[in-house]
Amino acid sequence: MSAFEYLSVLISIILALGMTRVLGGVGEMLQARSRRHIYWVHIVWIVNLFLYLVVAWWIFYRWRNQQPWTFFLFIFVLISPTILYLASLLLFPREGDIDLAVDYKTHYYANHRAFFILFALFTPVDIFDSLLKGVPHFFGLGPQYFVSGVLYFAGLITAAITPNERYHQFYAIFFLV
Numbered sequence: 001m002s003a004f005e006y007l008s009v010l011i012s013i014i015l016a017l018g019m020t021r022v023l024g025g026v027g028e029m030l031q032a033r034s035r036r037h038i039y040w041v042h043i044v045w046i047v048n049l050f051l052y053l054v055v056a057w058w059i060f061y062r063w064r065n066q067q068p069w070t071f072f073l074f075i076f077v078l079i080s081p082t083i084l085y086l087a088s089l090l091l092f093p094r095e096g097d098i099d100l101a102v103d104y105k106t107h108y109y110a111n112h113r114a115f116f117i118l119f120a121l122f123t124p125v126d127i128f129d130s131l132l133k134g135v136p137h138f139f140g141l142g143p144q145y146f147v148s149g150v151l152y153f154a155g156l157i158t159a160a161i162t163p164n165e166r167y168h169q170f171y172a173i174f175f176l177v
Contacts, residue, residue, distance in 0.1 A: 003069040007077075008060065014081040015057045018088040022050045025092030032102075039105035041165075044172035045115075046091060051176075052122070053084050062133060073132070079125050083118050090115040109163055116160035123153040 026046060029036050063077060090111045093102050127149060130138045155171050162168075 004064045004066065007069060007074055008063075011060055011077065011081055012057065014078065014085050015053055015060075018053045018081070018085040019050065021085070021088040021092065022046060022053070025088075028092070029104075035101040037101075037103040037105065039103075039108055041168050041172045042091070042104040042108045044176055045108070048172070048175050049084065049087055049091060049119075053088070056080055056084055076132070077129070080122060080129065083122050083125065087115055087118045090118070108168075112163070112168070113160050116156045120153055120156035120160065123149050123156070 029038065060077070060081075066073070091108075093100070093107055130141060130145070152175070155175065159168060159171050
């Protein structure tokens with residue numbers, strides 16, 4: 001077993017926990033739909049986060065040729081999945097509260113600051129991650145990588161700051177597209 005195969009197990013577990021939380025949260029929404037007031041912006045962020053979890057898992061494979069693996073590199077590579085996992089926890093009320101009535105709009109705005117600050121951290125971590133793969137790799141990502149990174153980061157920070165519902169509606173769709 002290579003170092004990458006060994007270390008990818010923990011990365012996969014953390015990403016899978018995030019996916020499990022998202023899917024479990026959706027399952028709870030469906031099971032308790034008579035007591036759950038759905039908010040479409042929240043639903044779009046569920047989709048956005050789930051897609052990001054899948055993309056993060058896919059992109060992690062680019063580390064397969066890294067030699068040698070150090071403890072500090074491994075700790076750094078754990079940051080992105082951890083951020084996404086923590087974001088998945090913020091999207092839903094605590095597990096087991098299935099019997100409680102939940103207004104997802106209220107829950108979304110009660111947690112939007114923490115959710116979007118966490119999500120925004122993903123961008124600088126991703127840039128540093130890309131640099132660690134080598135400068136040619138970094139510049140090979142092209143200008144769309146830099147432009148999208150700046151737009152995502154600025155949009156996520158703005159979403160963390162503002163409770164403006166129209167902004168959140170626009171940005172949820174923008175992020176998805």
